[in-house]
Amino acid sequence: MIPPSVRQGSCRLVPAATQSRSAQTFKAFYATIRTNWRQSPAPAEPEDIDPSDKDFIMSILRANPSLRDTRSYLASFGPRPKPPSPVSAKPTEEAAPTAIQEHKTEEAVPPDITHQLHSPVVASILNPIVRRTALVKIQAPFTDRQLESIATGMVYLEKLGLVSVIVVENDNLPKGSAGERAVLVEETMRVVSALEKQGAKARPVLGAVVRLGPKPGDDELSAQKREFAVPEAHTFPSDLVHIRSALYAGEIPVLPPLALDSFCRSVRIDANDVVAALTRGMVESAAQDGRNRDPGFDGPSQGMDLTPLRLMIINKEGGVPSYARSGLPHLLVNLNAETSYIHDTFDPRWHASHPTALSNLALARTCLEYMPSSSSAVMVSHRSPSSLIANLITNKPAVSSSLPHALLQGNRKLTPATPTLLRRGLPIRVIRTLADVDKTKLKALLEQSFQRILDEDSFWHRLESDLDYVIVAGDYAGAAVVTREGGAVSGSEPITYLDKFAVLPRHQGDGTVDFLWVALHDESYGLGLPFSANPNGGKEGKGEGCDLVWRSRTDNPVNKWYFERSSGHVRMGCWVLFWCDAEVRLKTTEGRRGSQGLSYVEDWEHGRLVRWAEVVDRIPSSWKK
Known part of the structure; x- marks a missing residue:
């Protein structure tokens, strides 16, 4: 009893x-x-919407943004000052605190797309005021159809206010091979062409923007912060003039992985070093501009914030394979706590199927140390370009890593192409x-x-x-x-x-x-x-x-x-x-x-x-x- x-x-x-x-x-x-396990039915598509716009809006709807996600998005891309925060729910004694009410899901997926166009959630997302930047590494070569898919994702992100700075690598081109510079330039121009075919303005930046070697003073920095790799290249704010010019002109800069050596020669280096050097240089340049690195900075209502908000790594292999999911990708990685363990549990067979997974993990660790704490990195297959929109709007993994393991194993959203989201943690x-x-x-x-x-x-x-x-x-x-x-x-x-x-x-x-x-x-x-x-x-x-x-x-x-x-x-x-x-x-x-x-x-x-x-x-x- x-x-x-x-x-x-x-x-x-x-x-x-x-x-x-x-x-x-x-x-x-x-x-x-x-x-x-249940996916929402696709909303109806009225005939009076342009097909490209319709696909774009559908991609936003599939991201399933909550009102909290929208407020977070507006904090980065909306007008200043920010609107007042809504009154939070009354806290409870034994329940999770208001701090985790980010998981409250006020769904924004009515069945009719025409009605959705007039909702404050999608309307606010479709009208970015402040433009932000993302560093993107494209691990070519890709077919024309694959590049078209990637370019579509880049164009959609630009419509949402996130302008990409793209570094193009060719994984099949051995370093030091004959004619490698010509191949890299050709690959860069293919990406530029694919972007322009999707209606974007793109600018090839074929000259070296970064400088080979550590930045002066990095020896002291390395001693203080040994938990991440200091970039093997660097750049100064004055070196970013071509990238800055392209961004302010509404163009997407596309770069090959080149750097100036000590003799002022343009040489090929690892694309990871270029991306890391650009990340650090753009953050420092934005600080020099007087901009706050935090996404909620008080700045002019119009303009471009050079501080990278996202790091995106687009390849053929997808995210980092996980021992807990039988080789399917990690969903969310806490870089401060999990990097060493991911290395320890990396199956040797994955070196063949995911040859760049660990080097990309190190790249994300380095870049996120320079980026704002709210920033994230995503490793994604070229098969999932629409997931980049979901990442931008929600800043969450495609499937929550804290769900029960049995539920994750049976989730149809979890595939080899599922992106891996990485946070500094x-x-x-x-x-x-x-x-x-x-x-x-x-x-x-x-x-x-x-x-x-x-x-x-x-x-x-x-x-x-x-x-x-x-x-x-x-x-x-x-x-x-x-x-x-x-x-x-x-x-x-x-x-x-x-x-x-x-x-x-x-x-x-x-x-x-x-x-x-x-x-x-x-x-x-x-x-x-x-x-x-x-x-x-x-x-x-x-x-x-x-x-x-x-x-x-x-x-x-x-x-x-x-x-x-x-x-x-x-x-x-x-x-x-x-x-x-x-x-x-x-x-x-x-x-x-x-x-x-x-x-x-x-x-x-x-x-x-x-x-x-x-x-x-x-x-x-x-x-x-």
Whole structure:
């Protein structure tokens, strides 16, 4: 029997009702939400829209931008000053903080494209004010049809306000081969021709723009920042006159990978060195112009910001293959935490199928160190040019990396051509004892995220006895506090409870939420599987997975994000109880069932919802009244 419910705030859990409905609860609620498996139907296409414009608008619709995505886009491309932020939803006690409400999806995909054209979401996206730049590396050679597809993507990005600076490499041309300069120039002109056929203005910049060798003073820089490779080429603001001229004239500059050596000769160098040198040089040139490197700079309403907002690597091989996905691409990479591990787990067979994956990973690491923190890099196959629009508008991977592994394996969107999104990211570490937690910083994080005052005495006292671990992102930019609840009261095995999940508001949209949840997965319900062996300072995949339980108020807008990541949920009054089943146990159960058909309730599932409700109901509030 369950003891009388305990009132908490304005809500009352009703375990008795839960017990009486336990049979139907498992049948009705024990299901993983798989909304990402279903693709929205294509909107109708009216006849009075020009075909090229229609394709462009359809590409925006397929990006499925939320209102938050649109606001982020306008922060970079819209007029200044920025419109006031909408009033955020009321924070909840146990739910994810407002900092992760970036996952709130206010869909912008009505069935009629004519109606959509008049919506504020697409209308605002279609009217960029400030133009930004992107560095693009095209790894040729491509056929004319493939170049046409790539050029279409570049033209669409230009319509959205992102003008590309393109460096063309020829992967099939050995360095030092006879006539290599002529081949590179020819390849550059093919790209220019493909862009112009799609209606863009393009300008070939055939002279060397960068200088071979490290920039003066880089020796000191290298000693200070050894975690990324300093470019082997450099450029000064005065060297960018041709690129600047093309951009201000509304043209897309296209360059071969050439550099001036110490004898002022134009020589071929690795395209990665050219791209990295241009990234650094354009950032420094924009700073010299008096522009703020942050996308939200206060500048004139019209103009061009030279600071690169995106790095795009377009090739035939696609993204970085992942050991966790049997060679399919990584979806989202935290460069600060995962670079070394990606090298360690790179299958030797992938050197043949993805020969430039690791060098492109290093290029992204170097360039993002110079670019604004909100910037990202994307490695994409020429087969997926439309994904560049989704990346620009949402700055998110095509499929979230924090979804359950089984859901990712069955997702039709995950193919060899799925892009890899790379962010500078933050280091992730797992803290096992409260003594090692910086209480001041954790308190500040929780109070900023939840916008409530922490009841410190009660909260720290409970963690002294119940803390399992704390996962921290960066310098307490985000944290997941996990406790062990209910063991002392019931005498049975305690449950693993997600007590707090918080991310600072200023880190919304930079991937911290997904990075933090992936680490939480690896330490709890994903433990014991090979793909949970990530280098986050925790158990690195060794151990036995456990069910993870948490609760959220029914009116919390973040619940949709929770529905997609949980194994199941049950509504109890004004609370929703979520859980993620230990994936090792699910895998074992699935293998045992074989062809015997589905069973709603396994032996180990009987009675656990009732017990969870009882234990969770006893957890006291962490906040002052």
